[in-house]
Amino acid sequence: MLKLDDANIEAICGQAAQLPSPSLPEVAVIGRSNVGKSSLLNAVLGKRGLLRVSQEPGRTREVIFIRVGTRGYVVDLPGYGFARVPLSVKHAWGRLVEAYLARRARGVMLLLLDIRREEPSPGDMQMVDWFRHYERRFSVVLTKADQIPRGRWKSASDGIARALGLDKDNPPFIVSVKSKEGIDSIRRLLTQGLMAE
Template structure:
């Protein structure tokens, strides 16, 4: 999909702040620093609409990006090693949980993992949780350009085995450097939007 229009709309922390125009939403979940912002920027062919940061845990709200006035990408706070208090982490958890369970227009969750490393305990917990509540999932394995092509299948196997990956779920290898996986991911996103 060619994106001509994309804009940052709001950083929301409560349901009453979420947009109420009923456009379909695609959420991006993953640990801090896994490349969610780069993924968004690659999908919409922008350099820095979604701000990337070298400080893990910078996203502390649900960041809404409206794409072509037809859908939203929702960047969810990263889990993992953000330097925040347990109280803050618990508050994020409650906010994310409520959003993922109660948001009717949420059509797909992109679970973003780093292809170079086995998924973390947090990745596995998130995958299990999404499955348990029957949320539609697509796993996106980023940073594929950092691994020689000959080792891709080995790394994909590790990702799938660690997650306990279900055959009916989709997995896309992605690189924000080369654009690999961009078209495939857009077609998956569009198929969920139009279901």
């Protein structure tokens, strides 16, 4: 497996114009605010304090490019769906994330959803529409699996897969940074994504 711990933040972009043009493959995480994007990347990269984690939704407002060795980038995208922000901030978010997708970098997108949510939010559905529109490959990752009994994982996963219209051969991954469940499968996914030609 790729050595993932050689990971360092290389660029933080708050505006579309600051996004670097794509060079190496990128694996990017996106999802509702507070779903656990930054926590998952810290766990997968084995660096606890690399990205800020917070109780307070909307912590990550920029696109953060983390360089992994010489192979490529892992990208932490800002979350959506937090209620108490001005409309201007929501518009800025949309422009930034859509510009990110439109760059058509090689690699894969990881869409994170909280395993406790019974159905995808409008923001989640919008992301899937954008992935399809911009022809970006994506996988779904269900986070915080420690918060529901293991016996409910499969029905939760099947429900989300159905609601998002996922292919049978690309089912959701199930993870918890607390119990470490599924972290290795995301490391493998990342390794494959960063090897993409």
